[in-house]
Amino acid sequence: MRVFQCAVMGSGGVGKSAITVRFINGSYLEWYDPTNRKQFNVDNQPCLLEILDTAGIDQYLTLNDMFIRESEGFILVFSLCQRDSFEEVLRTYDAIQRIKLSEGGRIIPIVIVGNKSDLIDEREVDTTEGEKLSLNWNCSYYETSARTSININSVFEDIVRQLRKNELSKRQEKNKDYLNNNYNISRRKRIKTKKCVIL
Numbered sequence: 001m002r003v004f005q006c007a008v009m010g011s012g013g014v015g016k017s018a019i020t021v022r023f024i025n026g027s028y029l030e031w032y033d034p035t036n037r038k039q040f041n042v043d044n045q046p047c048l049l050e051i052l053d054t055a056g057i058d059q060y061l062t063l064n065d066m067f068i069r070e071s072e073g074f075i076l077v078f079s080l081c082q083r084d085s086f087e088e089v090l091r092t093y094d095a096i097q098r099i100k101l102s103e104g105g106r107i108i109p110i111v112i113v114g115n116k117s118d119l120i121d122e123r124e125v126d127t128t129e130g131e132k133l134s135l136n137w138n139c140s141y142y143e144t145s146a147r148t149s150i151n152i153n154s155v156f157e158d159i160v161r162q163l164r165k166n167e168l169s170k171r172q173e174k175n176k177d178y179l180n181n182n183y184n185i186s187r188r189k190r191i192k193t194k195k196c197v198i199l
């Protein structure tokens with residue numbers, strides 16, 4: 001089975017671990033194994049997702065670059081109750097673009113997550129702001145609560161759908177290149193065989 005790798009990134013304390021644990025274990029803030037893997041069905045097809053729960057601390061920036069290189073998809077988490085963390089998503093997005101585009105990537109599977117939606121009275125970021133960002137970046141946006149489990153599964157299902165789509169388009173591109181190469185070779189051969197013989 002194809003194993004997809006995704007990283008959960010964002011500022012410290014936004015709920016990256018809580019979201020990951022909620023998805024993997026179905027529990028809230030219990031200890032878990034940080035080499036998270038979960039096999040589940042998306043659109044009736046099984047998949048295995050390996051989730052890298054990163055630490056949201058600035059001094060790990062170089063480490064973050066390494067995580068970006070190693071991951072195929074990204075769940076960018078901010079807290080709906082902390083505007084700074086929303087702005088951090090922009091910086092992480094820039095880093096992902098810089099690294100992945102320099103590696104020749106084109107479509108980068110990304111889901112933006114505004115967490116802690118249960119803390120209604122403490123909100124600092126509006127739904128429309130998250131939605132606007134996702135429209136600009138052509139990715140998805142969910143508002144979640146790891147505490148109440150709202151929308152947690154949808155986030156991971158969405159990233160798997162994007163990862164599958166990405167893989168399919170890469171495969172199609174490869175096939176196109178292969179066919180083009182073959183066409184050029186056979187064309188060259190044909191041109192070669194059209195020799196004129198002078199008697």
Ligand SMILES: Nc1nc2c(ncn2[C@@H]2O[C@H](COP(=O)(O)OP(=O)(O)OP(=O)(O)O)[C@@H](O)[C@H]2O)c(=O)[nH]1
Binds near residue numbers: 017117
């Ligand atoms: N109310 C509420 N609190 C949450 C939610 N998710 C996480 N928290 C709380 O936020 C705090 C930080 O959660 P973590 O999951 O440790 O955050 P993190 O992003 O993994 O933090 P670092 O690993 O330090 O970067 C904890 O005290 C959680 O109880 C949520 O959906 N709702």
Ligand SMILES: [Mg+2]
Binds near residue numbers: 016017018053054055
């Ligand atoms: Mg954590």
